[in-house]
Amino acid sequence: MYDSFNTLKNDCLLCRRCGLCEGRTTVVFGTGNENSNILFIGEGPGEQEDLRAEPFVGRSGKLLDLYLNGIGLDRKKNIYIANIVKCRPPQNRDPLPQEQEECLFWLREQVRLMRPKIIVCLGRISAAKLISPQFKVTVDHGVFYDKKGILMMGTFHPAALLRDPRKKEDALEDFLKLKEQLEKIKAAQN
Numbered sequence: 001m002y003d004s005f006n007t008l009k010n011d012c013l014l015c016r017r018c019g020l021c022e023g024r025t026t027v028v029f030g031t032g033n034e035n036s037n038i039l040f041i042g043e044g045p046g047e048q049e050d051l052r053a054e055p056f057v058g059r060s061g062k063l064l065d066l067y068l069n070g071i072g073l074d075r076k077k078n079i080y081i082a083n084i085v086k087c088r089p090p091q092n093r094d095p096l097p098q099e100q101e102e103c104l105f106w107l108r109e110q111v112r113l114m115r116p117k118i119i120v121c122l123g124r125i126s127a128a129k130l131i132s133p134q135f136k137v138t139v140d141h142g143v144f145y146d147k148k149g150i151l152m153m154g155t156f157h158p159a160a161l162l163r164d165p166r167k168k169e170d171a172l173e174d175f176l177k178l179k180e181q182l183e184k185i186k187a188a189q190n
């Protein structure tokens with residue numbers, strides 16, 4: 001158990017808990033404001049993320065930023081972004097269950113220290129791991145589940161939106177629901 005994000009990050013950067021460490025350039029620990037209420041969780045770093053040590057910096061990251069900015073969120077200011085696995089899987093394959101499980105150690109600590117009020121899972125892998133193994137993005141997207149006091153919602157992975165732009169409207173609705181939830185939280189705090 002860690003008592004600061006910095007010590008957690010320092011140890012995480014040295015991680016060799018699974019085989020993904022062999023092929024990585026960098027560990028993509030996460031980015032943003034760790035004191036914010038809201039945590040976005042993707043699947044794992046791709047090529048650009050592995051090179052730049054930051055999540056969602058490729059094409060799908062640019063699209064994610066559009067959705068975020070559209071509801072007043074900014075990765076540098078008022079959210080935090082991380083992934084289920086912090087090292088790039090070879091050829092961008094899905095992270096294996098054992099890799100996800102090992103890496104969850106770090107994400108659990110991030111969540112424990114951050115104590116976010118809302119977690120948004122970007123895509124199937126993240127939602128299946130954190131919300132329910134049965135999670136189906138096309139059916140269950142945009143629904144908020146209360147898990148031990150944290151509201152959890154799954155939506156489309158931005159890469160899926162790039163592949164199939166017909167899903168963009170549904171994704172926009174999910175982000176508008178998220179905005180509503182954030183406003184409720186703000187109102188309750190005042």
Ligand code: URA
Binds near residue numbers: 042044045
């Ligand atoms: N896809 C993800 O799930 N995470 C990233 O950081 C980049 C692409």
